[in-house]
Each structure stands twice: as C-alpha cells, then as structure tokens.
Amino acid sequence: MPPRLDPDRVRDAASRFPPDADGDPPPYGTAGFRAQAPILPPVLLRCGLLAAIKSLAAGKMCGVMVTASHNPEEDNGAKLIGPVGEMMSPEWEDYANRLVAAGSDDQLAAEAAAIWRQEGIDSIDEGRGGPVGGVVVGCDNRPSAGLLVEAALAGVACTGVPVVRAGLQTTPQLHFRVRARNLGQPWGEADYYDRLAMGLAKASRDLVGDAVPGRWAAVGTDGLLLDCANGVGAAKAEALIARLREAGCGWRFDVRNVGPRGLNDRVGADHVEKQRALPLGFETVAKGARCCSIDGDADRLVYFAPDGKRGLTLFDGNKIAALLALYIKDALKGMPGIAETFKVGVVQTAYANGASTNYLKTELGLQPVMTSTGVKHLHREAASFDVGVYFEANGHGTVLFSNDLIAKLRKIEYEDEAARDLLAMAEVMNQAVGDALSGMLMVECILRRKVWGLKEWEDMYTDLPSRQLKVMVADRAVIKTTDAETRCIAPDSLQQGIDAAVARRKSGRAFARPSGTENVVRIYAEAASQGEADSLAKDVARLVHKLAGGIGPVP
Numbered sequence: 395m396p397p398r399l400d401p402d403r404v405r406d407a408a409s410r411f412p413p414d415a416d417g418d419p420p421p422y423g424t425a426g427f428r429a430q431a432p433i434l435p436p437v438l439l440r441c442g443l444l445a446a447i448k449s450l451a452a453g454k455m456c457g458v459m460v461t462a463s464h465n466p467e468e469d470n471g472a473k474l475i476g477p478v479g480e481m482m483s484p485e486w487e488d489y490a491n492r493l494v495a496a497g498s499d500d501q502l503a504a505e506a507a508a509i510w511r512q513e514g515i516d517s518i519d520e521g522r523g524g525p526v527g528g529v530v531v532g533c534d535n536r537p538s539a540g541l542l543v544e545a546a547l548a549g550v551a552c553t554g555v556p557v558v559r560a561g562l563q564t565t566p567q568l569h570f571r572v573r574a575r576n577l578g579q580p581w582g583e584a585d586y587y588d589r590l591a592m593g594l595a596k597a598s599r600d601l602v603g604d605a606v607p608g609r610w611a612a613v614g615t616d617g618l619l620l621d622c623a624n625g626v627g628a629a630k631a632e633a634l635i636a637r638l639r640e641a642g643c644g645w646r647f648d649v650r651n652v653g654p655r656g657l658n659d660r661v662g663a664d665h666v667e668k669q670r671a672l673p674l675g676f677e678t679v680a681k682g683a684r685c686c687s688i689d690g691d692a693d694r695l696v697y698f699a700p701d702g703k704r705g706l707t708l709f710d711g712n713k714i715a716a717l718l719a720l721y722i723k724d725a726l727k728g729m730p731g732i733a734e735t736f737k738v739g740v741v742q743t744a745y746a747n748g749a750s751t752n753y754l755k756t757e758l759g760l761q762p763v764m765t766s767t768g769v770k771h772l773h774r775e776a777a778s779f780d781v782g783v784y785f786e787a788n789g790h791g792t793v794l795f796s797n798d799l800i801a802k803l804r805k806i807e808y809e810d811e812a813a814r815d816l817l818a819m820a821e822v823m824n825q826a827v828g829d830a831l832s833g834m835l836m837v838e839c840i841l842r843r844k845v846w847g848l849k850e851w852e853d854m855y856t857d858l859p860s861r862q863l864k865v866m867v868a869d870r871a872v873i874k875t876t877d878a879e880t881r882c883i884a885p886d887s888l889q890q891g892i893d894a895a896v897a898r899r900k901s902g903r904a905f906a907r908p909s910g911t912e913n914v915v916r917i918y919a920e921a922a923s924q925g926e927a928d929s930l931a932k933d934v935a936r937l938v939h940k941l942a943g944g945i946g947p948v949p
C-alpha cells in the first residue's frame with residue numbers, strides 16, 4: 395500500500411494529543427520548536443506528520459529529534475532533520491508553523507492535506523506504487539521525552555510512512571545517521587562510533603600504529619575532563635570512549651556530570667560560556683587542567699581551564715574555529731600547487747570576538763564571512779566553500795568539506811599525507827551539523843599532534859573584553875536589524891544612539907538584536923578594557939529599554 399494521508403487518522407491523532415489550554419504553541423524559532431514540555435504533545439504530533447511528508451517529497455529518510463538542548467529540564471522541543479542531515483529550509487519552517495497554528499482536528503487535517511498537495515506527493519511514482527520515505531525519531535534524556543516521542547510517532551503514522559525508533563540520541567548523532575542512511579552508508583548507532591574512531595585513528599597518524607592498546611598515548615596532557623551537562627551526551631561519550639579503547643586509543647578521559655538528574659543546571663556548555671563559571675562538580679579541579687563542556691543534546695562544545703580562583707579561562711567556539719582553521723591552513727601548506735585551487739572559508743556571527751576575526755584575517759589570511767545568528771545560517775554559508783569552518787561563539791559548529799574536494803583528495807591520498815589528513819578530518823567532523831563529541835576528538839587530535847597544551851592554544855590570540863546583557867521589552871519584534879544583525883533599522887534613532895556610545899570607547903563594538911529563542915533583546919559589547927565593555931553594554935541596554943518599550947527597571 396503506498397503511503398497516503400488519511401484524514402481520519404489525522405483527526406484521531408489530533409484528538410489524542412490536544413492543544414494545551416494553558417499555553418499557546420511556540421513558533422518555529424532559531425533552532426526548531428522549544429517550550430515548556432506540557433504544551434508540546436500537539437506540536438510533536440505535527441512535527442512527526444511534517445517529517446513524514448518531507449520524507450515522501452524527498453524520497454528519503456528524515457528525522458525528528460525531541461530535545462530542548464541547553465534549556466532547563468522542564469522544557470522540551472523538536473528539531474526537524476532533512477534528507478541530507480540538514481536543518482529544515484525556511485519553506486519547510488513555514489509549513490511547520492502552518493501545521494502548529496492549525497488548532498482544531500479538522501483544521502489540522504485540512505492543512506496537512508494542503509501541504510501534501512502542494513508538494514505533489516500523490517503524483518510521485520517511485521516505480522513501487524508510490525513515494526518512499528521514512529522517519530527516524532530520537533530524543534534526549536528529559537523526563538517528558540516518552541510522551542513527546544509517542545506524539546511524533548502518531549504524526550508519522552497518519553501517513554503510513556515507516557518509522558524507526560532510535561531512542562536516546564544526541565542531536566548530531568541523529569543528524570549523522572539520517573545523512574548516512576540516505577547516502578547508502580552504514581547508519582546504525584554503532585556505525586556512528588566506528589566512523590569517529592576510525593577517522594580519529596587516521597587523523598592522529600603519528601600517534602597510532604595498529605590497534606595496540608595504549609599506543610595512542612597521552613601526549614602533552616594528563617587527559618581531558620568532560621562535563622556532560624547531565625544530558626544524553628554522557629552515555630554517548632562513554633560509548634564513544636569505549637569504542638576508542640577497543641581501537642587502541644590510550645587517551646585519558648574523565649567523564650563527569652553524567653546525570654540522570656540536574657540536566658543543564660549550572661553545568662554544560664551554555665553555563666560555562668555565558669556565565670563564565672565552572673560547572674558543578676569541577677570546583678576542586680586543579681588550576682590549568684584541560685576541561686571541556688558539552689550541552690544537553692551534545693551539539694555544543696567549549697573548552698576551559700580552571701584559574702584556581704573559582705573562575706576559568708574559556709576556549710569558546712571562536713577559539714575552536716581558529717584552531718581548526720590553523721590546522722587546515724597548515725595541512726594545505728603540504729599540498730603546494732593544489733591547495734591554491736581550494737576555497738577555504740570561515741563563517742562567524744557578530745558574537746565572534748573581534749580578536750578572533752582579526753586573527754583569522756591577519757594570521758591566516760582568511761576573510762571571515764558574517765551571517766545572522768543561528769546555525770542554519772552559518773551552515774548554509776560554510777557549504778559554499780570547499781572547506782568551510784563555522785562556529786558560533788557558544789561552541790556550535792563543524793567543518794564542512796565539498797564533495798568535489800573529497801573526490802580530488804581521494805585521487806591523491808596514497809601519495810599525499812596532507813590529503814589523508816584532510817580526508818580524516820572530514821570523517822571525524824560531523825558533515826551534517828555541529829557535534830560536540832566529534833569536535834572534541836578533533837581538538838584533542840590537533841593539540842596532541844602539535845604537542846600543544848591549553849597555554850599555547852590560548853596564546854593564539856587574546857579576546858577583547860566583552861559583555862552580553864539581556865533586556866526585557868513588551869514586544870521584541872519592534873527591533874529590526876540589518877547587516878547580519880549588526881545594525882538596527884528600527885526603532886528610530888536606536889542605531890544612532892548605539893553608534894555614539896561605541897564612538898566613546900576605545901576599540902568599541904556593540905549591537906542589539908531580538909533573540910529567536912527567548913523573549914528578550916540581546917546586547918553584545920566589546921571594547922579595549924572590561925570596564926569599557928561593561929559600560930558600553932549598559933549604555934546600549936538603556937537605549938533599548940528606552941526606545942524599544944523596555945519593561946521592568948531601567949538597566
């Protein structure tokens with residue numbers, strides 16, 4: 395029987411997962427739907443339904459990931475995964491919003507049928523009696539996951555498309571698996587660890603021989619302490635480390651904050667990056683120790699070193715991007731004549747510290763491309779290069795390699811070490827989306843190959859002092875921005891005020907933009923001294939409060 399949209403099933407499913415009387419469903423935000431868990435079952439039903447339609451339209455597997463990333467444990471959400479492991483395009487985000495806005499059972503059946511028609515699903519003939527699709531559903535370890543997964547599965551079931559229950563997954567793992575499945579590659583849970591372990595074995599070339607235990611000895615480090623935010627990444631990191639051990643890797647990992655309680659509560663990458671504070675459980679870690687944090691769904695990674703005074707030195711997404719870009723540039727030096735034909739790019743957002751942008755320009759000869767906030771924007775831009783490095787300051791990012799480049803490298807891999815290094819990097823770095831575990835392995839590999847400690851990494855460049863603030867306003871949509879969100883075009887005179895405040899500081903830079911995930915306006919400021927960065931941020935916050943309808947006390 396070919397898949398078909400059964401309106402009775404849609405109505406029936408909708409009546410089993412009715413809208414919550416106490417809360418409006420959220421719109422599709424910077425990274426999918428996110429809200430308090432109790433209002434989400436009808437949203438997940440619609441996500442399952444939409445993923446099924448997308449999979450039929452593409453004739454490929456798609457995915458639904460039930461997660462709210464670094465948000466508190468009471469929240470949950472959905473990230474939709476397209477057929478090449480990508481986040482959904484704006485057109486499909488609109489579809490998602492249309493389905494979520496369809497409140498009644500009948501409205502939902504009608505809206506789903508309209509999208510089904512718009513995508514011409516009934517006229518697709520795969521030679522097997524109709525289009526072929528499939529949806530894989532995974533979740534993080536929040537207590538609300540069970541019901542929300544059931545809702546997503548009910549949505550898929552309205553169409554007769556086959557489903558795969560992947561159970562507990564990190565977000566990047568599920569993206570990886572969807573992509574691998576559609577490329578005809580092994581895509582099981584174990585295949586994910588295999589690919590990372592084998593990629594790392596190749597990338598670490600002089601640290602490995604054959605799989606002799608202990609051969610990948612610790613070089614220049616006592617090991618890595620990994621804060622898993624009490625999230626789903628803990629069990630996955632342990633599985634990965636076990637696979638590395640099997641492959642003979644002797645690197646030491648100390649996995650902490652493994653849950654099950656306390657998800658994202660004063661732990662994890664968002665806490666470390668935004669609060670510049672040690673995660674719980676790291677209070678007594680020795681000064682200078684090599685530590686990293688991932689977030690609740692393991693798509694963000696930051697490194698840090700305790701400073702011995704309860705503070706830390708942070709290695710954020712920009713520092714990670716700089717290290718990866720340096721490594722790539724060095725590899726390309728080993729391929730004279732060929733390397734010049736590759737387009738290498740780094741993509742950043744306005745939150746990238748000015749010192750990192752300057753480093754990429756002056757030390758590496760790269761011209762960073764700036765996009766709006768949100769990984770989907772960075773990813774799209776990075777995919778236009780042969781090697782595209784992208785990272786948000788918060789630690790979400792990866793390195794993308796074009797098919798064209800991979801094919802060229804394969805042709806020379808037997809005689810060219812640098813080509814082998816880049817191919818290995820393309821295996822380690824998740825090609826679908828930012829992946830904390832794969833990023834961690836690559837950072838470790840690079841530091842060990844360079845025989846660098848954190849000090850050498852830190853010395854690549856020194857961040858300009860910066861400050862981020864949030865301002866509550868009645869309606870954050872009154873702020874309109876341009877130039878990759880670096881300038882405000884509404885309300886009137888806000889930008890003039892910001893320009894004047896910036897001009898009063900040495901090396902000043904500041905901007906304000908409405909958040910896509912929280913009901914706030916975000917302020918970013920940097921300047922030559924911490925005092926100036928703080929006062930600049932405060933000035934901009936006051937301007938926003940005054941001109942954009944601030945609520946609550948003046949900052």
Ligand SMILES: CC(=O)N[C@H]1[C@@H](OP(=O)(O)O)O[C@H](CO)[C@@H](O)[C@@H]1O
Pocket residue numbers: 424425463745767768769786788790908909910911912916
């Ligand atoms: C300053 C900041 O960190 N913004 C984050 C945050 O988006 P906002 O639109 O700023 O709320 O969440 C996004 C999704 O996780 C992430 O992509 C982005 O970088």
Ligand SMILES: [Mg+2]
Pocket residue numbers: 463464689690691692693694
């Ligand atoms: Mg996340």
